[in-house]
Amino acid sequence: MAHRIVHDRSRSEDVIHDAFAQILRCAKSFDPARGSARGWIYAIVRHTALRMQKNARRELALEDHTLNAVCEREQTVSNPASRIPDSMTLRTMLDQLEPKRRASLLLAIIDGRTHEEIAQYLRVPVGTVKAWIRRELVAMRRQLE
Template sequence: MPATDPFDHDAALAACARGDRQALAQIYGLEGRYLLGVALRIVRQRQSAEDVLHDAFVSIWQRAGSFDPARGAGRGWIYSVVRHAALNWVRSHAREVPVDEEGQAALEDEVALARHATQLDPAETRVDLGRLEACLERLEAERRECIVLAYLDGCSHGEIAQRTQKPLGTVKSWIQRGMRSLRECMA
C-alpha cells in the first residue's frame, strides 16, 4: 500500500514547476514503484513500462506548471500522466493488446480509481486508503497477496502463480473473488 503519510503532492508539483529537481525525486521515491505497476498493467512489458515511466516523469517535470489544484488532487494528476503515457505507448506501437475478462475488469478498476482519485481531497483520500487497508485485511492472506502483487506490483497472473507457487486458475479465481469482496466492502 502507498504510504499514508501526508505527503503534499500539490506542493511537490508546484516545486517542480519552479525547477526543484528534489521535488521530482521525492515524487518518484514515493510513487515510482506504484506508477511502474500502473504502466506495466497497460503495456504488459517491463522494459516498455520502465520507458513509459521515464517519459511520464519527463512530462511531469515539463508540465508541472500546468497542474491546477482547483481541478483535482496532485496525486491523481500524476497517475493520470502515467496512464496517458502508457496508453499513448500502446497506441503508437499499433499493436493489439488482447484483454480477457479479468484484464478488462482490471482496466475498469484503474479508470474508476483514477476518476475517484481526482475527485477527492487529500484528507478524503487518506480516509479511503484506510478503508481499503481495512478491507484488504479482511481478505484471506493468500488472496490479499495476489491482489497486491497484481495491482501494486503490476505482476501478471502467470507471474503471481510462479511467485506463490499456486495453480494459475487458483490465482485468477482468488483475484476475481478478492476484487469482488473489496468492491463490496468499499461500497
C-alpha cells in the first residue's frame, strides 16, 4: 500500500518504518471496539504515506550542476565537527554519543546531508538513521533545558 502511494521503493520503506514506529508508540490507544487491528494498521500506514507524499511535493528539483557543486563542497569538509561553534556543553554531549550516532547528527545538521546519504555513508538502513537523529536530538534538547 505504501509503495502504491509514494511510487518509490526507498520512500515506501521509510513510510513502513515511520508507520511501525507510530504503531508501537500508539499501541495503547488501539480500541478493538472501533475496528480490527489490521484496519487500524492500514490506516496508520496510509496516513503516513500520504503525509510523506505531501511533504515530497515541497522538495525542489535541482539542476545537475547545482547538485555537483553541493557534492563537491561536502567532499571538501574532512572533519564536520570542526564547523561547530565552540560550545563546551554541545561538544561534551556530542563526545558522549556512540560514533555512528554522532556522525549521523553531524552529517545531517552540519553538512546538510539527507537521511539516504547518511545511511549510505554509514552503511545502515535509512530508518535507523532517522531514529538515531530523532532520539539524539530529543535527548540533547532535554539536557540543554
